[in-house]
Every structure is written in C-alpha cells, then in structure tokens.
Amino acid sequence: MYQRRRDIRGPQYTAHDYSISISDVMSALLYVFIVILIIFSFNMGNSENDFRSEYIKAAKERERMEKINEEQNEKLKKLETGIVELHDLAAQLKRDLDQHMAKTAQLLFQLLTDIHRDLQVHENLKVFIDPNHGLLRLPNEILFPSGSAQFAPGGEETLNKLTRVLARHLPCYAGTVDSTQRPASCEDRQWNPGTLDAVFIEGHTDNIPLSRANPHSNNLHLSGMRAIRTFETLLGSEQSEATGGKSDSVLAGLRNQKGQPVFGISGYGERRPVIFYAEPTPDAANRRIDIRFFLVNPKPPAVIPQLFEELDRLTQKLDALK
Numbered sequence: 001m002y003q004r005r006r007d008i009r010g011p012q013y014t015a016h017d018y019s020i021s022i023s024d025v026m027s028a029l030l031y032v033f034i035v036i037l038i039i040f041s042f043n044m045g046n047s048e049n050d051f052r053s054e055y056i057k058a059a060k061e062r063e064r065m066e067k068i069n070e071e072q073n074e075k076l077k078k079l080e081t082g083i084v085e086l087h088d089l090a091a092q093l094k095r096d097l098d099q100h101m102a103k104t105a106q107l108l109f110q111l112l113t114d115i116h117r118d119l120q121v122h123e124n125l126k127v128f129i130d131p132n133h134g135l136l137r138l139p140n141e142i143l144f145p146s147g148s149a150q151f152a153p154g155g156e157e158t159l160n161k162l163t164r165v166l167a168r169h170l171p172c173y174a175g176t177v178d179s180t181q182r183p184a185s186c187e188d189r190q191w192n193p194g195t196l197d198a199v200f201i202e203g204h205t206d207n208i209p210l211s212r213a214n215p216h217s218n219n220l221h222l223s224g225m226r227a228i229r230t231f232e233t234l235l236g237s238e239q240s241e242a243t244g245g246k247s248d249s250v251l252a253g254l255r256n257q258k259g260q261p262v263f264g265i266s267g268y269g270e271r272r273p274v275i276f277y278a279e280p281t282p283d284a285a286n287r288r289i290d291i292r293f294f295l296v297n298p299k300p301p302a303v304i305p306q307l308f309e310e311l312d313r314l315t316q317k318l319d320a321l322k
Contacts, residue, residue: 108134108293147211151233159233172192173192173295175256176194177194178194196293198256199262199264200264201290203222204290206286208282209280210222223269224267225267227265256296
C-alpha cells in the first residue's frame, strides 16, 4: 500500500540570502579602507607640511651659517692682510735700524782711526784702538807704576799729546744736531755734530794686593784714583799750539745732545784684565787707562709708531674673531 513519505528536510538558505551577506562585508571593508585612506592622506598631508616647514627652517639655517662663514672669511682675509702689513713694517724697521747702526759704527770707526792716525803722525804716540768697542788704550808702561796713582816719567806728557789730538777731533762730533759753529779743524766728513754722547776714562790695575802702607785701600779705589788723575790732566788745560801757553780746556766744555758734559770716569780695579793671571802678577798690560767713546744711540725710526698702531689694529681684529 502506498504511503506518503514525511518531508524531513531542514531549513534551506537561498543564494539570494548568501549574496547579501558578502556584499555587506565588502561594503564594510570598503568603508574601512576609505577611512584608512583618508586618515593616511591626512597624515601624509601633515607630514608633507612638517617636512616643508623643516626644509624651510634648514634652508634658513644654512643661509645663516653661510653668511656667518662669509663674514668670518672676510675677517680672516683682513687679518691676513694686517699680518702682511705688519710683516712689511717689521722688515722696514729692521732695515732702518740696520742703517742707523751701520752709520753709527762707521762714525765711531772714523773717529778712532782719525785720532789714532793723528797721534802717530803729529804726536809720535802709538796707542791701541778697538773700533768695534769704541776703545782707545794708552801705553800702559809709561802711565802708572804698580800700586800707584802717580804718573810714571813721561806719563803726563803722553796725556798732553792725547789732549791736543782729542781737542781737534771731538768738537766735530759733540754738541747738538743743529750746531752751526763748525771748528776750523773739522773736515767735511768729520762734521757730525750731535753724535758724540760720552767719553769714559776707565782705570784698571794689575792683581797685586796693596800693602797696608799704601794710601789706597784696595785696587778698586786705586783704579778710580788713576781715572780721576787722568781726567784732571786731560780736562785741566791744553797747550795752545799758537802761543805754547795754556788755554781754557776745550774738552771740559764739550756737551752732548742733552747738554750734559761728555767726559766721565769709572774704575774697575783688577776685575777686567787684558791678561788673566791666577797668581798675583805685576803685568803692566793690566795696569792701564782705557778711553771708551760712545756715540748717540740711533733714534727710533718713524716706522715704530706705525708698527704699534698696526699691532693694536691687529689685536682688535683678533678679539672680533673670538
């Protein structure tokens, strides 16, 4: 017998229902993607603005640094120029000083050689000269005996000869630069007024200790008395060549640029020997009178003030770079 079969099938999902679910998911994903894209685009815009802002700042900073470097380079160039100018001024100063020193040395050599020649030719007196040190040394063997400040025989006459020669030559170099009273004895090359500064009469002794009976306490005192004795003889008076009598001392009246007397004295005792002896030795070479001539030191060249001004300017530039 035919029986109807029970319909036992469960719920059925149609294709239409499945399609709606996928579209909803896709719509949601699309929405999320659009939101993310919008956010990303917004962030990109902000990042681009930030980047542009930072780039502008960096460009301005670079421009500022370039300007600072340019200013520093300009200052360095000026500093280098100042150094070159300073170097040139220093070189000029050295040349000027060398010229002054050479002229002074030449005049000193001329003075001493003229005195030396005059003593030999006109006075028949031989002396030792050292032009490099401005030194004239008298014949020691005829001036002073050992331990004494009294002249040996012929010593005073030797000094009279020297006095006459010095009186002919030294007035050509003494006085002031603008002196107009030129002595007749001065040749053209000798007429250099205002160049003689000082003449020192230096006394020296040998190294023999003085006895208690000696009127001088020690060799230093003895050397000073010898210098004084020589000074008084040289500047006391001079023999007049015309009359053979006495005349006022020309040497005593000599003055330098400052109006100071030219002649002075100094005593060294046994401290500056010509020949050194470890033991007491009565060597006449050390028992002597030296006459030392000093010419006027060169005046500072005119470039010196410019040199200091340039140094000040250069210092200011260095300070500006700090």
